[in-house]
Amino acid sequence: xxxxxxxxxxxxxxxxxxxxxxxxxxxxxxxxxxxxxxxxxxxxxxxxxxxxxxxxxxxxxxxxxxxxxxxxxxxxxxxxxxxxxxxxxxxxxxxxxxxxxxxxxxxxxxxxxxxxxxxxxxxxxxxxxxxxxxxxxxxxxxxxxxxxxxxxxxxxxxxxxxxxxxxxxxxxxxxxxxxxxxxxxxxxxxxxxxxxxxxxxxxxxxxxxxxxxxxxxxxxxxxxxxxxxxxxxxxxxxxxxxxxxxxxxxxxxxxxxxxxxxxxxxxxxxxxxxxxxxxxxxxxxxxxxxxxxxxxxxxxxxxxxxxxxxxxxxxxxxxxxxxxxxxxxxxxxxxxxxxxxxxxxxxxxxxxxxxxxxxxxxxxxxxxxxxxxxxxxxxx
Amino acid sequence: xxxxxxxxxxxxxxxxxxxxxxxxxxxxxxxxxxxxxxxxxxxxxxxxxxxxxxxxxxxxxxxxxxxxxxxxxxxxxxxxxxxxxxxxxxxxxxxxxxxxxxxxxxxxxxxxxxxxxxxxxxxxxxxxxxxxxxxxxxxxxxxxxxxxxxxxxxxxxxxxxxxxxxxxxxxxxxxxxxxxxxxxxxxxxxxxxxxxxxxxxxxxxxxxxxxxxxxxxxxxxxxxxxxxxxxxxxxxxxxxxxxxxxxxxxxxxxxxxxxxxxxxxxxxxxxxxxxxxxxxxxxxxxxxxxxxxxxxxxxxxxxxxxxxxxxxxxxxxxx
Amino acid sequence: xxxxxxxxxxxxxxxxxxxxxxxxxxxxxxxxxxxxxxxxxxxxxxxxxxxxxxxxxxxxxxxxxxxxxxxxxxxxxxxxxxxxxxxxxxxxxxxxxxxxxxxxxxxxxxxxxxxxxxxxxxxxxxxxxxxxxxxxxxxxxxxxxxxxxxxxxxxxxxxxxxxxxxxxxxxxxxxxxxxxxxxxxxxxxxxxxxxxxxxxxxxxxxxxxxxxxxxxxxxxxxxxxxxxxxxxxxxxxxxxxxxxxxxxxxxxxxxxxxxxxxxxxxxxxxxxxxxxxxxxxxxxxxxxxxxxxxxxxxx
Numbered sequence: 001x002x003x004x005x006x007x008x009x010x011x012x013x014x015x016x017x018x019x020x021x022x023x024x025x026x027x028x029x030x031x032x033x034x035x036x037x038x039x040x041x042x043x044x045x046x047x048x049x050x051x052x053x054x055x056x057x058x059x060x061x062x063x064x065x066x067x068x069x070x071x072x073x074x075x076x077x078x079x080x081x082x083x084x085x086x087x088x089x090x091x092x093x094x095x096x097x098x099x100x101x102x103x104x105x106x107x108x109x110x111x112x113x114x115x116x117x118x119x120x121x122x123x124x125x126x127x128x129x130x131x132x133x134x135x136x137x138x139x140x141x142x143x144x145x146x147x148x149x150x151x152x153x154x155x156x157x158x159x160x161x162x163x164x165x166x167x168x169x170x171x172x173x174x175x176x177x178x179x180x181x182x183x184x185x186x187x188x189x190x191x192x193x194x195x196x197x198x199x200x201x202x203x204x205x206x207x208x209x210x211x212x213x214x215x216x217x218x219x220x221x222x223x224x225x226x227x228x229x230x231x232x233x234x235x236x237x238x239x240x241x242x243x244x245x246x247x248x249x250x251x252x253x254x255x256x257x258x259x260x261x262x263x264x265x266x267x268x269x270x271x272x273x274x275x276x277x278x279x280x281x282x283x284x285x286x287x288x289x290x291x292x293x294x295x296x297x298x299x300x301x302x303x304x305x306x307x308x309x310x311x312x313x314x315x316x317x318x319x320x321x322x323x324x325x326x327x328x329x330x331x332x333x334x335x336x337x338x339x340x341x342x343x344x345x346x347x348x349x350x351x352x353x354x355x356x357x358x359x360x361x362x363x364x365x366x367x368x369x370x371x372x373x374x375x376x377x378x379x380x
Numbered sequence: 381x382x383x384x385x386x387x388x389x390x391x392x393x394x395x396x397x398x399x400x401x402x403x404x405x406x407x408x409x410x411x412x413x414x415x416x417x418x419x420x421x422x423x424x425x426x427x428x429x430x431x432x433x434x435x436x437x438x439x440x441x442x443x444x445x446x447x448x449x450x451x452x453x454x455x456x457x458x459x460x461x462x463x464x465x466x467x468x469x470x471x472x473x474x475x476x477x478x479x480x481x482x483x484x485x486x487x488x489x490x491x492x493x494x495x496x497x498x499x500x501x502x503x504x505x506x507x508x509x510x511x512x513x514x515x516x517x518x519x520x521x522x523x524x525x526x527x528x529x530x531x532x533x534x535x536x537x538x539x540x541x542x543x544x545x546x547x548x549x550x551x552x553x554x555x556x557x558x559x560x561x562x563x564x565x566x567x568x569x570x571x572x573x574x575x576x577x578x579x580x581x582x583x584x585x586x587x588x589x590x591x592x593x594x595x596x597x598x599x600x601x602x603x604x605x606x607x608x609x610x611x612x613x614x615x616x617x618x619x620x621x622x623x624x625x626x627x628x629x630x631x632x633x634x635x636x637x638x639x640x641x642x643x644x645x646x647x648x649x650x651x652x653x654x655x656x657x658x659x660x661x662x663x664x665x666x667x668x669x670x671x672x673x674x675x676x677x678x679x680x681x682x683x684x685x686x687x688x689x690x691x692x693x694x695x696x697x698x699x
Numbered sequence: 700x701x702x703x704x705x706x707x708x709x710x711x712x713x714x715x716x717x718x719x720x721x722x723x724x725x726x727x728x729x730x731x732x733x734x735x736x737x738x739x740x741x742x743x744x745x746x747x748x749x750x751x752x753x754x755x756x757x758x759x760x761x762x763x764x765x766x767x768x769x770x771x772x773x774x775x776x777x778x779x780x781x782x783x784x785x786x787x788x789x790x791x792x793x794x795x796x797x798x799x800x801x802x803x804x805x806x807x808x809x810x811x812x813x814x815x816x817x818x819x820x821x822x823x824x825x826x827x828x829x830x831x832x833x834x835x836x837x838x839x840x841x842x843x844x845x846x847x848x849x850x851x852x853x854x855x856x857x858x859x860x861x862x863x864x865x866x867x868x869x870x871x872x873x874x875x876x877x878x879x880x881x882x883x884x885x886x887x888x889x890x891x892x893x894x895x896x897x898x899x900x901x902x903x904x905x906x907x908x909x910x911x912x913x914x915x916x917x918x919x920x921x922x923x924x925x926x927x928x929x930x931x932x933x934x935x936x937x938x939x940x941x942x943x944x945x946x947x948x949x950x951x952x953x954x955x956x957x958x959x960x961x962x963x964x965x966x967x968x969x970x971x972x973x974x975x976x977x978x979x980x981x982x983x984x985x986x987x988x989x990x991x992x993x994x995x996x997x998x
Contacts (some may be wrong), residue, residue, distance in 0.1 A: 107690070525709055528951070
């Protein structure tokens with residue numbers, strides 16, 4: 001097993017609030033992304049996925065961030081100075097934000113917004129001193145013969161924008177939504193990163209455009225061997241694009257698995273509920289859509305133990321205890337008390353009561369230390 | 381619509397507004413109780429002389445003829461003659477304009493040079509002591525009438541510092557330095573309230589910009605904070621400020637007139653006040669029209685300036 | 700530029716809500732407290748001047764240019780002016796006139812401006828265009844010149860000052876109202892209301908106006924402060940009220956030549972002007988924070 005490019009364990013991100021009730025947006029999250037893979041981070045709104053992503057690059061300054069391990073490329077990101085982070089941002093890690101219209105600067109041309117990344121991260125031998133940047137912005141404009149500009153046009157072509165040389169002179173509001181998103185991707189690629197964090201890059205786009213963008217992203221990731229952390233609420237996107245997935249709910253990880261495993265053998269009740277609620281094209285008309293009843297808990301008032309227990313059909317007494325880690329298979333982990341058998345010696349301090357007993361199914365993972373009991377076969 | 385179209389449209393609008401202003405002035409002046417002819421000739425002129433004067437002034441004609449004459453005179457740049465001195469009004473006003481324009485220009489320059497950086501500083505150090513001090517000073521400056529600031533400046537500065545005179549005006553022709561020293565206090569008096577408003581506006585606009593998504597993107601790209609502030613943030617922050625700066629020119633005018641009185645400067649403001657006292661109507665009405673024209677076209681310039689810094693206005697929507 | 704638009708459930712509810720916001724704004728904010736304090740003192744002095752003033756502001760019977768003296772039979776806490784008039788009384792009555800002029804001017808401007816704004820915003824089309832051109836013309840006239848024209852024509856009086864200043868503020872109110880109307884007009888609950896047959900006038904009064912109230916109130920306060928400055932400038936120049944009327948600006952103007960001998964005649968009214976206007980401005984600013992109005996609308 002190769003070493004992960006991004007290795008995060010037990011991440012906690014807390015936002016202090018004026019009214020005293022701190023919001024723990026991320027509560028004990030593990031996240032691993034391997035080089036060159038596309039990893040999806042799935043969850044509904046409020047699950048903490050965006051916060052997780054932003055905290056990787058330490059963009060969440062007003063929050064209190066702790067972790068047992070918080071490493072990128074072997075370096076502890078929490079220990080880095082702000083100056084060191086600045087050289088990592090854009091250079092080794094690129095970010096694609098959700099709403100390109102508000103994430104792109106309305107008064108700087110699209111080409112320049114890409115070119116400056118090239119400049120700042122050593123892709124061109126041009127000065128990035130404050131004076132020269134300001135001169136470029138307010139007086140002379142960016143030299144279209146310069147390395148950084150040419151590279152910007154190259155990148156625009158690479159992400160599939162037609163007539164790139166002309167487009168580079170345009171401003172964000174002059175482009176369509178899909179084009180803007182491609183610009184964001186180009187911007188993220190400009191520093192030659194090894195990881196791109198894409199925060200819901202296609203949520204604001206309509207379906208056909210979304211599909212194109214995702215294809216483009218996948219192609220670029222493969223071609224340049226870039227890892228992608230793709231944050232989304234859409235399982236369809238995950239199925240189409242990702243190699244492996246982490247499922248989050250209300251600040252915690254519920255399950256993590258390779259994509260096929262997740263869809264074939266989802267272990268966590270929440271994952272199952274999510275998959276079940278995907279509308280199927282072959283369902284009969286008039287049939288109700290399946291949903292997970294209830295709504296996510298208020299982050300200031302999460303239930304103890306498993307945050308999903310108030311909506312879970314299979315919740316039982318042990319669910320008030322902290323989440324256990326259960327290894328299902330190769331790189332497939334689920335955090336649910338249902339997986340614990342009567343025998344103690346599991347990886348976490350879970351209590352041992354269950355509503356009913358069913359025939360155990362074979363443990364598929366070499367790392368498994370106990371037999372696995374499926375309590376919910378009937379729920380399928 | 382393109383830049384050219386917009387400019388033409390606004391110019392036409394500006395001309396229309398000036399036209400309306402001129403008409404209103406025409407009506408207003410004609411509403412003066414009393415007879416302008418009598419006023420000009422003095423109290424004990426006889427009836428014949430008055431009648432002759434009326435004919436000369438064209439007051440015996442029907443209103444629409446007078447209006448037509450008035451407008452055509454206006455278009456030719458003829459604003460009549462001063463009742464008091466007989467000089468052409470335009471000449472008189474232009475002759476008195478240099479001090480006033482100097483005060484206005486220097487005042488605005490000082491104001492902008494101080495207010496915009498102060499506003500930016502306030503925003504970046506929000507709630508810090510810099511912000512507190514800047515806010516306090518801003519509020520004080522917008523709460524003081526310009527003439528008061530002038531009086532205080534004279535008492536506090538001019539009486540202590542020999543190099544800075546406390547009254548009068550030195551034309552540029554006598555040298556930049558003496559001119560500047562003389563114009564300094566009056567310009568400060570006029571510019572300070574203006575600066576107060578601009579700095580508050582800059583502050584709040586900057587705060588707004590700092591919370592925008594694109595500033596976070598800049599950070600995520602690894603752009604150093606000062607470059608992010610000045611390259612990514614500043615132009616966006618200045619847009620609302622530019623809009624407001626034009627509208628506020630009106631505030632300056634009252635200040636200039638009052639300050640000229642305080643500092644004993646023989647400028648346009650003083651001319652205006654004196655003309656009122658002497659009931660020299662051609663000068664009063666000429667002043668109103670000229671100031672309106674200046675005002676309207678200054679705002680046109682500000683509009684164009686805004687267009688040049690806002691690409692959304694300059695280049696339309698999706699291509 | 701939008702405030703938080705809600706379907707309004709009646710004037711009473713909105714007003715109570717606003718009052719609560721107001722109270723929250725004031726408590727704990729030192730500048731709001733200072734502002735409110737100053738405004739209150741000013742209002743009291745103005746309203747109660749006839750009762751509280753120790754002497755008749757016009758009476759010229761006292762010593763000429765007596766310096767301030769707090770105690771004693773012929774004590775004049777703020778001194779007397781060059782005509783032998785008690786300065787304290789003149790100042791108190793001056794507050795009255797300044798208050799009257801400022802409030803009157805801004806109210807008048809608000810009345811005309813808001814009506815125009817409502818009309819323009821709601822009607823749209825050529826009415827909107829026409830009205831907005833009219834508003835453009837009003838701000839093309841620098842208010843000072845309007846005042847001067849009025850005085851030149853009709854003589855010095857309080858009313859002319861009120862009209863001149865009001866004229867200058869019409870466009871502020873018109874613009875704010877119009878933009879509020881435009882943003883609310885598109886809201887769906889307005890379309891719903893029209894569908895069930897609510898009249899345009901009712902919609903304007905019951906839905907649009909309550910939402911627009913917050914920025915309008917803030918603007919009102921800001922402009923009252925500016926009106927006071929405007930009036931003092933006009934009086935100082937001798938282009939405002941009649942010379943005997945004791946507005947603070949006039950007092951300042953009269954005392955200017957005598958600064959060497961009798962500083963109190965000019966300086967004290969001057970300081971009072973600054974403190975009062977500052978108080979109103981601070982109060983207005985805390986109102987703006989309380990109602991959460993964007994700065995862009997009211998400068």
